[in-house]
Amino acid sequence: MRLPKPRGGLSEWLVARLAEPELSGSAPGADSWDDESISLWTLHELSFRGFEDADDRAEWDPDLLGVRRDLETALEDRLRARWAEAGVDATPALADVPTALEDLVATDDGPSLADFVRRRADRDQVLELLRQRSVYHLKESDPSAFVVPRLPVRAKAALVALQFDEYGDGDPNRLHSHLFARGLEAVGLRAEYGAYVDDAVPENLEMNNAGSLFGLHRRLRGAAMGHLAAFEMTSSLPSRKMVQGLDRLGLEGPMSDYYDEHVEADAIHEHLAARDICGTLADDEPDQAAEILFGAFTCLDVEARFATAMLGAWEDQR
Amino acid sequence: MSGRDFDHPDVVLVPHGPMLLRGAESVQDLEGTVHAVDRPVVALCRCEKSSRLPWCDGTHKVIPRS
Numbered sequence: 001m002r003l004p005k006p007r008g009g010l011s012e013w014l015v016a017r018l019a020e021p022e023l024s025g026s027a028p029g030a031d032s033w034d035d036e037s038i039s040l041w042t043l044h045e046l047s048f049r050g051f052e053d054a055d056d057r058a059e060w061d062p063d064l065l066g067v068r069r070d071l072e073t074a075l076e077d078r079l080r081a082r083w084a085e086a087g088v089d090a091t092p093a094l095a096d097v098p099t100a101l102e103d104l105v106a107t108d109d110g111p112s113l114a115d116f117v118r119r120r121a122d123r124d125q126v127l128e129l130l131r132q133r134s135v136y137h138l139k140e141s142d143p144s145a146f147v148v149p150r151l152p153v154r155a156k157a158a159l160v161a162l163q164f165d166e167y168g169d170g171d172p173n174r175l176h177s178h179l180f181a182r183g184l185e186a187v188g189l190r191a192e193y194g195a196y197v198d199d200a201v202p203e204n205l206e207m208n209n210a211g212s213l214f215g216l217h218r219r220l221r222g223a224a225m226g227h228l229a230a231f232e233m234t235s236s237l238p239s240r241k242m243v244q245g246l247d248r249l250g251l252e253g254p255m256s257d258y259y260d261e262h263v264e265a266d267a268i269h270e271h272l273a274a275r276d277i278c279g280t281l282a283d284d285e286p287d288q289a290a291e292i293l294f295g296a297f298t299c300l301d302v303e304a305r306f307a308t309a310m311l312g313a314w315e316d317q318r
Numbered sequence: 319m320s321g322r323d324f325d326h327p328d329v330v331l332v333p334h335g336p337m338l339l340r341g342a343e344s345v346q347d348l349e350g351t352v353h354a355v356d357r358p359v360v361a362l363c364r365c366e367k368s369s370r371l372p373w374c375d376g377t378h379k380v381i382p383r384s
Contacts, residue, residue, distance in 0.1 A: 154324055161358055165358065236376030237375075237376045237377070237379065240375060263370060263375050264375065265357070266376075267336065267361045267376045268357065268359055268360060271330075271335065271336070
């Protein structure tokens with residue numbers, strides 16, 4: 001993947017600095033949320049697959065880590081302010097963490113993109129959604145993989161069991177991100193990693209940045225696992241709706257198969273995540289219980305904001 | 319030391335949810351058809367409303383609890 005297009009002064013500075021590590025001078029402030037979001041996304045990406053036109057040593061460059069820390073602090077403050085504003089009881093009895101997760105998911109009233117795809121979306125809208133989704137689905141599960149060494153015994157075993165399934169149970173053909181890439185090709189879209197980052201709306205970048213932030217910081221391991229649980233718990237039924245919508249539009253085949261795989265897989269994963277990962281983590285590390293719920297709330301909240309943005313843009317086009 | 323410090327049952331019944339089954343190689347459904355299992359854990363439908371019987375597809379969540 002090549003470096004993304006700048007969206008303002010900070011990302012312009014960052015992209016230049018990544019391509020040319022000898023450049024001196026300090027980072028300017030971000031011009032906009034868009035500028036801030038693409039900058040943090042780019043800095044995080046250095047810890048995933050990186051960029052062919054960036055210096056690999058930039059991942060641990062102290063100046064860039066300083067920029068990344070400022071952007072992450074701003075993002076985390078914003079996410080925590082939304083969580084506080086939501087006013088959910090964040091002190092579940094420890095044995096009840098899986099139930100508290102279920103309650104949180106059950107009361108989520110964000111708009112459903114899958115519903116829209118099932119019933120009303122046209123082909124162009126679905127293709128646009130798939131381009132947006134590709135930013136995450138082509139690195140599906142990768143943020144959670146960073147959490148493995150940071151967990152106690154039971155949660156670690158359960159997370160690896162879940163990840164093993166996400167990564168194809170040892171068969172590269174069944175790796176979920178690979179299934180999505182095959183799906184993209186089949187519907188005539190580009191399948192290479194990071195192909196549509198330049199098209200990503202800031203709500204989508206924020207959603208990805210939140211997941212990477214949680215995955216990359218040991219301190220945020222509880223939030224990362226809560227985020228994973230909420231993601232899995234809101235996947236099975238919407239995936240089925242995606243299959244119905246794709247089939248309605250004549251897009252059956254590998255893309256539909258990708259979502260079809262998630263109907264069954266995530267009906268299993270949601271229980272592994274809520275009970276065996278989050279439940280045991282809260283039991284072993286009680287201070288993580290509230291963090292698990294914060295992460296779960298954030299997963300639902302950023303998805304709702306993304307869905308609202310997409311549906312709003314489509315409404316305006318009518 | 320037994321080497322078994324943690325409960326790790328092969329079958330787990332999820333309250334108001336499916337039956338989780340670990341380490342199975344095949345499952346026979348209500349019609350007698352045998353399905354191969356290619357995952358370490360599977361979720362078997364208990365509400366009988368799944369569109370993917372014998373597997374759970376999450377449909378139980380939209381059925382009112384009696």
